[in-house]
Amino acid sequence: MEEVMMEAMLALYMAIRDTDVEVRGNSLAGRTVLLGVSGGIAAVDTVRLGRELRRHGADVRVALTHSAQRIITPLAVEWATQGDVITDWDGNMEVLNKVDGVLVAPATRDTMASFVHGLQHGPLMMALSVARSRDCPVMMVPSMHLDLAKDPVTDDIVQEVRKHGISVLWGEEEEGKRKTPHHEEIVARFAHHMNLQKPNRKDVVITLGSTRSAIDDIRFVQNTSSGATGFALADDLYRHGHDVTCVAGVTSSAAPKWLPLILKTPEPNQMLKELQVLAKDNIHAWIHTAAVLDYLVANPAKGKLASQQGSLNIELIEGEKHIEALRDACKDAVRIGFKLESGIKQKDLIYRATAQIEKAGMTAVVANRLEDLGQKDKPRGYLVDSLGSHFVLETQQKMCEAVRTFVERGI
Numbered sequence: 001m002e003e004v005m006m007e008a009m010l011a012l013y014m015a016i017r018d019t020d021v022e023v024r025g026n027s028l029a030g031r032t033v034l035l036g037v038s039g040g041i042a043a044v045d046t047v048r049l050g051r052e053l054r055r056h057g058a059d060v061r062v063a064l065t066h067s068a069q070r071i072i073t074p075l076a077v078e079w080a081t082q083g084d085v086i087t088d089w090d091g092n093m094e095v096l097n098k099v100d101g102v103l104v105a106p107a108t109r110d111t112m113a114s115f116v117h118g119l120q121h122g123p124l125m126m127a128l129s130v131a132r133s134r135d136c137p138v139m140m141v142p143s144m145h146l147d148l149a150k151d152p153v154t155d156d157i158v159q160e161v162r163k164h165g166i167s168v169l170w171g172e173e174e175e176g177k178r179k180t181p182h183h184e185e186i187v188a189r190f191a192h193h194m195n196l197q198k199p200n201r202k203d204v205v206i207t208l209g210s211t212r213s214a215i216d217d218i219r220f221v222q223n224t225s226s227g228a229t230g231f232a233l234a235d236d237l238y239r240h241g242h243d244v245t246c247v248a249g250v251t252s253s254a255a256p257k258w259l260p261l262i263l264k265t266p267e268p269n270q271m272l273k274e275l276q277v278l279a280k281d282n283i284h285a286w287i288h289t290a291a292v293l294d295y296l297v298a299n300p301a302k303g304k305l306a307s308q309q310g311s312l313n314i315e316l317i318e319g320e321k322h323i324e325a326l327r328d329a330c331k332d333a334v335r336i337g338f339k340l341e342s343g344i345k346q347k348d349l350i351y352r353a354t355a356q357i358e359k360a361g362m363t364a365v366v367a368n369r370l371e372d373l374g375q376k377d378k379p380r381g382y383l384v385d386s387l388g389s390h391f392v393l394e395t396q397q398k399m400c401e402a403v404r405t406f407v408e409r410g411i
Contacts, residue, residue: 019082027059027191027239030267034099034131035081039067040106041217042143046072048183050080051107056187056239059083061099063124064229065111086123094118096127101136102177104128105181106143107168109154116160130165137194139167140258149178160366161196167193188258190240200408202242206234206332207275207290207322209249216301219288225250225291229338229396231302231319233287234259236400247274249290250281267281268319275322279329286330289338293319323360334411335362336403342370346382355382362386366399 004196033053034086037043046062050149060081063076066088086096096220104124114121115128131138140161148154149170171181180186195201208230212222227248238244246255246262248273253263259305265271295316305312326330332397337360339353343381346369353367370382380399384390393399 021051025056027056027391031100032230033058034102035062036104038065038108038111038141041203042106042180043068043071048082051182052187060124102131102138103190105141107140112157112161139190141169143180146176188269190241198241204285205245206230206287207247209251210291211249211293214300216305218304223291226253228253283335327361337362337365339367350390
């Protein structure tokens with residue numbers, strides 16, 4: 001009996017070890033990242049940063065300077081990263097040669113200045129020199145007191161660092177300091193920087209959120225969409241190195257602050273005009289997740305309609321279908337639509353998605369049913385392509401991967 005209990009406890013331990021992380025993406029999958037930690041007080045965040053890198057697939061190795069070891073222990077860092085932790089010179093520095101990217105966080109002014117002048121006072125500085133000689137992606141995240149950050153000499157050092165192709169990510173001013181950004185933002189921007197070298201980078205436009213049509217200057221008709229799906233797709237594509245522009249209606253989900261451009265267009269006609277302007281550029285892929293109103297208020301009233309006046313009759317007119325209006329302007333690009341239906345069988349859902357592909361000239365459509373959303377036993381949706389094939393998307397991450405595959409493959 002005791003042996004059975006011990007085996008059960010061991011199986012449970014192996015299933016949920018405290019060193020494990022929840023996988024949230026694959027933008028750093030198959031990449032070996034050297035995390036350099038210098039002696040700023042922000043080194044206390046190394047555990048969170050190391051685990052966040054692993055959540056997105058990175059194999060993490062760490063180089064701790066002597067000053068950093070006074071702030072955080074090698075044991076804590078090894079627990080967080082489950083990788084090699086280099087604390088000093090030894091007879092075998094081969095681990096520094098086999099890295100795909102270097103992230104230095106925090107990066108003190110001394111570390112940046114030493115890099116510019118090629119000083120070799122520790123394994124981290126040697127790793128940075130190796131990365132420079134091999135054109136390996138490097139990002140530095142400074143952290144220092146505001147007076148030091150505003151010193152003109154610091155500006156000179158940062159400019160010299162950037163001349164070497166290094167990405168420098170400053171955090172906001174807070175409590176008299178330039179603190180490092182949140183660990184999620186650091187990893188998102190670092191993944192984007194690393195993936196800028198991918199050969200199939202694309203310019204992508206994503207519509208998202210709900211749209212509204214005014215009844216008067218105070219009230220409006222609006223459908224429901226949080227924008228969460230569009231932001232998830234934008235985040236995934238950005239992390240994989242693509243140039244992403246979001247055209248957003250009304251959203252309730254928070255936008256990742258690292259997304260480079262979000263154009264606010266709450267009204268359907270305003271959104272369409274913005275898309276038509278963007279279509280004049282060389283956009284490689286269009287992803288339409290926005291919930292665009294099918295019907296608009298015909299004659300919005302000026303000012304505010306008086307209340308307590310009995311019944312109010314509002315005339316609604318059919319609005320323009322964005323994906324159809326953009327068909328000719330975007331015919332040479334990948335075009336992915338999203339279709340939400342309710343109260344129909346799966347085969348009818350697939351049929352309607354196929355019909356939308358044919359009518360609007362889409363590359364693919366992600367279709368789902370309203371009653372399935374948020375249900376753990378239901379798939380996130382179904383991807384239907386222009387050949388009539390359809391694929392089950394079990395999770396949101398699978399949806400992001402499928403859409404990204406279409407974007408990177410092109411037409």
